[in-house]
Amino acid sequence: MVYSYTQISQYLRCPRSYRYRYLDGWQEKETRSGMAFGRCFENALGAYFREEDCGATFFKEWGAYRDAAFEYKKGETWDRLLHQGIHLLETFARDNRVRIHDPHGNLQVKKHRILAGGSEFVAYLDAIGEVDGVPCLIDWKTTTSRYPEAPEGLLSLDPQLICYSWISGILEAALVVFVRKHAPEIQYLRATISEEQRQEFGRLVEETTINQIEAGHFNPHSGIRFPQNGCVTCPYLGLCLRNDHLVAANLVRKAGASNLDWLDELVD
Ligand code: SF4
Numbered sequence: 001m002v003y004s005y006t007q008i009s010q011y012l013r014c015p016r017s018y019r020y021r022y023l024d025g026w027q028e029k030e031t032r033s034g035m036a037f038g039r040c041f042e043n044a045l046g047a048y049f050r051e052e053d054c055g056a057t058f059f060k061e062w063g064a065y066r067d068a069a070f071e072y073k074k075g076e077t078w079d080r081l082l083h084q085g086i087h088l089l090e091t092f093a094r095d096n097r098v099r100i101h102d103p104h105g106n107l108q109v110k111k112h113r114i115l116a117g118g119s120e121f122v123a124y125l126d127a128i129g130e131v132d133g134v135p136c137l138i139d140w141k142t143t144t145s146r147y148p149e150a151p152e153g154l155l156s157l158d159p160q161l162i163c164y165s166w167i168s169g170i171l172e173a174a175l176v177v178f179v180r181k182h183a184p185e186i187q188y189l190r191a192t193i194s195e196e197q198r199q200e201f202g203r204l205v206e207e208t209t210i211n212q213i214e215a216g217h218f219n220p221h222s223g224i225r226f227p228q229n230g231c232v233t234c235p236y237l238g239l240c241l242r243n244d245h246l247v248a249a250n251l252v253r254k255a256g257a258s259n260l261d262w263l264d265e266l267v268d
Contacts (some may be wrong), residue, residue: 136172165193
């Protein structure tokens, strides 16, 4: 079996949702504009580092969704997101704080690891390069609100960065956050991941998660306290409530589990 960070985080968020997605084959319909925007924008970043016309790449990619039936947040439109994307690309180029040497080899870098039980863990690092002159692994994020920066060190607890540090052995990590707000902004956030954190993450993967998955333990566990209860925003709510209307609105079903499920990692 091949596992990815997306699978592990889904199991930790709620084991029942993992079962719906990876065993029963239910997938969330793509109705959120932000996810498609993020994919298009990351492809444009790739073009930027390959010294291609990143604005044209973004226009072409995002143009494919011009007539898509997305749910836009209040005040958002396809046009508005197009302008935000172009503005963010221009700001990123002006800032000039990120370097990727050999972009063909150091963007979407595949890392894998064989686990104790023989399963494989696969991750795709968005980039390996330098932020403000510091060599590090890099994750791009597109979002509508700023990432919290305080207290100092908060980012070193980010589980996705810890995962990527664990699988790559790279200690220094950075999040480059593209914030789609009224005046678009870019955050360049760095963290150092310790050896102890990497070892703990390895145990979390193998002992707490994969052992439980392979033992068939998929109890619902959504978090409890309103409004943090994960059920409120869970795409699988219709299945848990046996509400056919909600299921039809949010999900599509493909046939069972697939050895290629780890490819979800590429859009996370
Ligand atoms: S609705 Fe709640 S219990 Fe059901 S899968 Fe989602 S998070 Fe888990």
